[in-house]
Amino acid sequence: MADHGRRVLLLSNSTQAGHDYLEHAAAPIQEHFPAGGRIAFVPYALHDWDRYTAKAAAGLGALGYKVTGVHTGDPATVVAEADGVFVGGGNTFRLATGVHRTGLADVLRERVADGLPYMGASAGTVLAGPSIRTTNDMPIVQPPTFTALGLIGFHINPHFLSGAVVPDFMGETREQRLAEYLEENETPVVGLPEGSWITAHGTTVTAGGAHDAVLFARGAEPGPLPVGSDLSALETAPHVGVAGDAGC
Amino acid sequence: MADHGRRVLLLSNSTQAGHDYLEHAAAPIQEHFPAGGRIAFVPYALHDWDRYTAKAAAGLGALGYKVTGVHTGDPATVVAEADGVFVGGGNTFRLATGVHRTGLADVLRERVADGLPYMGASAGTVLAGPSIRTTNDMPIVQPPTFTALGLIGFHINPHFLSGAVVPDFMGETREQRLAEYLEENETPVVGLPEGSWITAHGTTVTAGGAHDAVLFARGAEPGPLPVGSDLSALETAPHVGVAGDAGC
Numbered sequence A, B: 001m002a003d004h005g006r007r008v009l010l011l012s013n014s015t016q017a018g019h020d021y022l023e024h025a026a027a028p029i030q031e032h033f034p035a036g037g038r039i040a041f042v043p044y045a046l047h048d049w050d051r052y053t054a055k056a057a058a059g060l061g062a063l064g065y066k067v068t069g070v071h072t073g074d075p076a077t078v079v080a081e082a083d084g085v086f087v088g089g090g091n092t093f094r095l096a097t098g099v100h101r102t103g104l105a106d107v108l109r110e111r112v113a114d115g116l117p118y119m120g121a122s123a124g125t126v127l128a129g130p131s132i133r134t135t136n137d138m139p140i141v142q143p144p145t146f147t148a149l150g151l152i153g154f155h156i157n158p159h160f161l162s163g164a165v166v167p168d169f170m171g172e173t174r175e176q177r178l179a180e181y182l183e184e185n186e187t188p189v190v191g192l193p194e195g196s197w198i199t200a201h202g203t204t205v206t207a208g209g210a211h212d213a214v215l216f217a218r219g220a221e222p223g224p225l226p227v228g229s230d231l232s233a234l235e236t237a238p239h240v241g242v243a244g245d246a247g248c
Helices: A021-034 A049-061 A075-080 A091-103 A106-114 A172-186 B023-032 B051-059 B073-079 B091-101 B104-113 B174-184
Strands: A007-011 A038-042 A066-069 A082-085 A120-123 A155-160 A189-193 A196-201 A203-210 A214-215 A224-227 B007-011 B039-043 B066-069 B084-088 B118-121 B155-160 B189-193 B196-201 B204-207 B212-216 B222-224
Touching: A007 A021, A021 A203, A038 A075, A038 A091, A049 A066, A049 A196, A075 A106, A075 B007, A091 A106, A155 A214, A172 A189, A172 A196, A172 A214, A189 A196, A189 B196, A224 B084, B007 B023, B023 B196, B023 B204, B039 B051, B039 B073, B039 B091, B051 B066, B084 B104, B155 B174, B155 B212, B174 B189, B174 B212, B174 B222, B189 B196
Parallel strands: A007 A120, A038 A066, A038 A082, A082 A120, A155 A189, B007 B118, B039 B066, B039 B084, B084 B118, B155 B189
Antiparallel strands: A007 A196, A189 A214, A196 A203, A214 A224, B007 B196, B189 B212, B196 B204, B212 B222
């Protein structure tokens, strides 16, 4: 992967309680996308693509951008004509199915390697990792593969929330789920709380936003990644794909 | 599917707060498996199969059963020599990978159709449905297919818990996740709270346990399924497989 031109902004969440859509991340978004630019929006994570694109157009429109849904034309062409791409949140399995079936996965890998700014939120942030194995979402559809875009060389768990959520409830905590992930996988995971984000500019990868992130790595207790931390050392893992995810 | 000999017991959870493993379900288990019987245990949902089998042996041993892990010999042979099978909870993706890779999925479908009592808990309950699309688990490994055993003709969401769990947290509620499932799938889902279970005896399917279940069906608001409800009318859907899950 040609990392040196990479410009990636990965938000844990697109809507923060008490704020309009994307409002909490206005500053990093305006640093990320060129002023007044055309943004190709990938709406596949939700069911109603037109409605979702209208929502993205309103949120990014308030920041001065023009939004086009990739489903309104040939997806590769819409991306080719854009100054940036935004992959919205929703269901990660539906999103992965969409980008693989349309061929957009390969298009995005190539264009981001060439320097096209990529922004993801929630499912769109998971998709930027090596695989979708650290999504919180329900597997409502079966994508052809769990392999994701591999724009960054570690996994992200968005909407990260520590601890048991309901007294006496026996479902797993997020930490237990990620410990199970580490039983099966070597690539580390950054637990990214709501209100926080990660930026990757070339080979520089940085934690940003309102709250510290949490590192989950094999053989170590979970540990804090304070806002401002350099995360580039986590990119020791292969950037694209995970053993066993090739599908067929 | 030869439903008429079917004997299936599907627990939402294996451990209830304040109780030992399986203790809360002692009564239905002792109705389900023949007294003193040999139980084949499927431990694939957790990482340490020996340790998990020891736990199942202790829990079922307290109820008079003898437990053998299917991994301690040829899985089909262990099942063939058993009076019942118990598929334990853990991670549904890891479980599905295990039963498909070993060929146990086909063995279990055949033996349960022939009358072998099947008990599942949590992931083992999801596995009894048409697909794993309604699991709560993190997709830490990619199974060859989302298609499950199809022992019952509707989906179950175990550990069902209504409503938002943390104020101002933007992750989806369980209801939102199941609404997204219904955007993509027609088979109804029974949300099964902890402490509750479903029994299928031949063509009779019944809600049991401590708390009412919740029905999620396309085009309808979620509605209660009181303890004792006849669920057999939900089995209108195809019993095995879901369109698009065939994988390769």
